[in-house]
Amino acid sequence: DAKTTQPPSMDCAEGRAANLPCNHSTISGNEYVYWYRQIHSQGPQYIIHGLKNNETNEMASLIITEDRKSSTLILPHATLRDTAVYYCIVHAGGTSYGKLTFGQGTILTVHP
């Protein structure tokens, strides 16, 4: 699976949009971009994933650049409960059977 690069930490004001970037310049054509988050001491939580089109669900939006070398996770109205470590993961299907590779992630702190 391709390697990802994320900033180690970011801050955001409550109620504002949080935009978390991820660089995955070596991504292959069959690899998806997944986002997870981990709130302190809890198990990781799936947020969203996409291949090349932008995606939106009830939690967040995912914007993938046209060349697929980077993406941005958007939390439209951040709350204090969104404070967590956010992981960007690229993952292929086939025989990898869900072997997600979690890097260091981005620590997002939402301030009142």
Place this chain on the structure above:
Amino acid sequence: NAGVTQTPKFRVLKTGQSMTLLCAQDMNHEYMYWYRQDPGMGLRLIHYSVGEGTTAKGEVPDGYNVSRLKKQNFLLGLESAAPSQTSVYFCASSKRRGWGEQFFGPGTRLTVL
């Protein structure tokens, strides 16, 4: 649905003792995984299973064994615990398709003295 549950939540072992961590899921998922997470690090895959009766090694399998006798359960065993196995252990499961979307349990915090 309870989702993914893990037993126990906390455990303290002495070096050389053995124990089994139990993971159970009620979503009828085919795939199950065991990860460990050490301070300041991301999760690392220990073992995984693509169906009942099957298991496979992940990134850091040494010192652990697993079994998947029933589809809903995935057991992680430590035969002779070592201090290096002090960690937080997470179990996860996923559907046969869309295996990148994994559902995680709350974790087991294990300390080996």
